[in-house]
Amino acid sequence: MRKHVISAVSAAIALGLGLTACGSGSDSGSGDDDALVVGATAVPAGEVLSYIKQDLAEKAGLDLEIREFTDYVLPNTALQEGSLDANLYQNQPFLDDFNKSKGTDLVSVVKPYLPPMGVYSKKVKDVTELADGATVAVPNDVTNEGRALKLLASKGVITLKDGAGTTASPEDITANPKHLKFKELEPAQLPRSLDDVAAAVINNNYAQDAGLSPATDAILLESAKDNPYANLLAVKKGNEDDPRVQKLAKLLTSPEVKKFIEDKYKGSVLPVTSG
Structure with missing residues (x-):
């Protein structure tokens, strides 16, 4: 929850x-x-x-x-x-x-x-390749979950309602063409979830702690602009x-x-x- x-x-x-x-x-x-x-x-x-x-x-x-x-x-x-x-x-x-x-x-x-923040996967090389009904793990705290959803929306994987801010939640999704399912986990657990989900949106520090390189391993990475x-x-x-x-x-x-x-x-x- x-x-x-x-x-x-x-x-x-x-x-x-x-x-x-x-x-x-x-x-x-x-x-x-x-x-x-x-x-x-x-x-x-x-x-x-x-x-x-x-x-x-x-x-x-x-x-x-x-x-x-x-x-x-x-x-x-x-x-x-x-x-x-x-x-x-x-x-x-x-x-x-x-x-x-x-x-x-x-x-x-x-x-x-x-x-x-980045999206990581052992199953696909691009978020657009996620299968219909795939499960994506996201952080379970308010601001990091909103950040994760905004990152996915930036690639068009989902669409969030107008005005969805930094606390956006799955309830704010207005379009989900791939019928993605979201699994909410403690941020520190997200790297360990990669064997069990199609992709995971992982905070930078926990990704690096797990030996992942955001610059090279993420299949989608936040931009620094704005x-x-x-x-x-x-x-x-x-x-x-x-x-x-x-x-x-x-x-x-x-x-x-x-x-x-x-x-x-x-x-x-x-x-x-x-x-």
Whole structure:
């Protein structure tokens, strides 16, 4: 069943299970001399932050601590509760839905890159080759499911009603000529579903975690043009001007990080020229 980004299970109970710390560190502080504790999914956010920590942070006078998470809920819960100073993993529609659903007040500081969502398949080489009645797996949270359906609609596989926004659902489909069936799964489970479905629409980080290359393995990949899904550096409202946050924001949009993204991901992650 389609669901909002908030789990019914208490995030406070799960917090200790959902993350692993990269390097040692304590709870974050508020001074310029304290480490900036940033939550991230492993790929690409964790890798981008690790590059900054190893190659750029010291020169910029930034002490950076990275904590990796394996899901999309706990990084925001931890940020709101104060055990993180910032996080890097989500897009604006997801953040807006999280704030609305949970009553949090998290805000964007800068949007450094786009991890394009893609359609993957072991059965066909183009989405137009999907058989009549084929099953397509999609993410089961509100914004990622809407994003997946919009990607399929961009190729004409389905048609969505006029005005269907970032929270589009299967109920918004007005034309489905191939009579596709949609299987809603937790985003992290989507790569493992490829043996059982005709295709799956998979978030970039989970695709790369599973050894898939979005640039070469996706049979349909999002375009960067007018794309609202760039990943953002988020903080709790009021902390946007924290000097440590501003240092990280500047590094995330630096020429060095742009080159790192281009060289490492070769089109599977796309740098954004402005925040």
